Amino acid sequence: MESKRLMIVESSTKIKTLTRFLPADIVVKACFGHVSDLPKRELGIDIGKQFKPHWRELQEKKGTIEQLRRACEASTTVILATDPDLEGEAIAWHLIRVLKLAKERVVRVAFCSVTEAEVLRALSCPRKVDRNLVDAQIARRIVDRLVGYRVSPILWRHLKSGLSAGRVQSAALRLLVEREREIEGFRPEKSWQLTASFEDGKISGTYQNAFATRDEAREALEGMKDHEYIISHIDRTVEHTSAPPPLRTATLQQEAGSRFGMSPKVTMTLAQGLYEDGHITYHRTDSVDMSPEAMQGLRTYISGTYGEKYLADQQRSFRQAPGAQMAHECIRPTSWTRTGIPGGAQRLYDLIWTRAVASQMARAAYDVCKLQVPYRDSHFLSSARSVEFDGFLRASGHGGDLHGSGTMAMLANLKCGQRLTLHEGTAREQLTSPPPHYSESGLVKELERCGLGRPSTYATIVTTLQDRRYCESVAPSKVKQRLEVMHLREGEITLGKREQEAPNVRGRLTVTEIGQDVYSYLDKHFGCITDIAFTRDLELELDRIAAGSVKWMDIVKKFHDEFGPTVDTLMKTKALEKRIPRAIREVRRIGRHPDTGQMIETCKARYGPVVKMGDGYKTVFAKIDAASMDSLDLNTAVTMLNRKMH
């Protein structure tokens, strides 16, 4: 009988590529990620029995598992080629259990890119499933389950039903709350900035000292009348900018967010389509590496398309994000020839293409000119920049002339010691601004920086926080600041006002009241959960498990000890807050509370008709009779609610 081999990979899109160069006796099937997990409805861990986990086959994977079983029967050996990371190792281990594979017929093979050379290399060094790596994943899984399924019920009991806590989401909530507090506590500082324009306004410069008060600014502006403006320095230099690395999941979400206003979720859906249609490499990755074959192809493409001088002198490799597992390569187009994309994903594709291509192109060079004009104890600084060589900017198509080249020509003609005639002086009142609320993709950036979450979960973390109503994505209220400005023209000082608008941003994450309350509660009783150090320490311990120097049970116990005892005590205490009746129907708005501004509505609650104010678990209720459902007026309602409030 001829021998047949079955290779199991995680993703179905790999199958087509693999069959192009794999030996004919290998059949490839996909398992589509995990095939077993802890039960959904219960904790699934015997805390008293060394945290023994109860693994269950995933219901939704029944069909897949059945197909894999049949394929195994038809094969002599099974090659487990799941991704080369902790999750992949664990999936391989679960596959052995679920498919009841005998050790002798199983090999584990790990490749980082789906290219002939790399896959054949991996096949030539098969190994066993690494139990230490599996143990590290198991520890991660169990700690996450313990945090989520033991702490969440405390929130249901003490705050409101349906809430949740978790290692990642609660630390993310903390980031949002801390930013909110920074914004609330921010006191804008006023200062005055002086600018001057010379030679009929063709040159402008900024004074390098700011003034604290209006009077000082005015006095300085006054003094500009009779000053002699002489150039003391002219510096002409060449500055270089290198191309940024190609994209990974977190940076893809950031760029798509800031350029196109896409949410991480939308970005990932579009990227999924590009990936499935074979236009880009895998889109859930933390790596900025490029496979050697792709790199070679790219460098040939660059020198062929743009010319040799546009190619980076040497192969550029980039610093990886901290904690990167690099199971995949960077996000890049599968073909260097730019293609048209039907549907709405063209600009996302172009973004991916540009960043990947640019990453191996030469740096751009700018001609920079700076000149100084002394005034009192400081000077006006004027600068201009023009592109001398566009380099990698060429890949984005608009790398040509940037702003400032006109001024550049002006500045370049001037000489040291030359006298300039003042055209206009301006003193502007300025306000420092608070840090902005996070955008969705800005939060992802911070999550990645803190080592929270993984490429496959960044988008869902953001949506979970919103599903739980811990935060909402809103356009911030536009506060127009009226600021003073003084002009010096032809020896006369005139006063004016200008309006400074908040920058036009959409979709900023604002913490809700319930979000604040959940955070405060968690911070009070479960400070370790909201702390990003929890995740950092966990990562370090997982490394030790993976290296085989500690047992996973000991690590799980160590982390569980940080919150387990508190869970036990709090479960025994009485619920703190009044719980709200569910099944609220027939809501009718009757107005807003004159003091608090909260919405007042009548509705049918479980116990009958009520008038209520506010949202969330802090809602104030007062019972009313059925007739009042339609006729209750605002004043009566306010009186009733005020009585209930205390």
Next chain:
DNA sequence: CAGTGAGCGAGCTTCCGCTTGACTT
């Protein structure tokens, strides 16, 4: 005496990280 309100119990919610369709809106 009837209507009201307090109290009880049952049943639900929840994590993070791998993967895609199969479902609605």
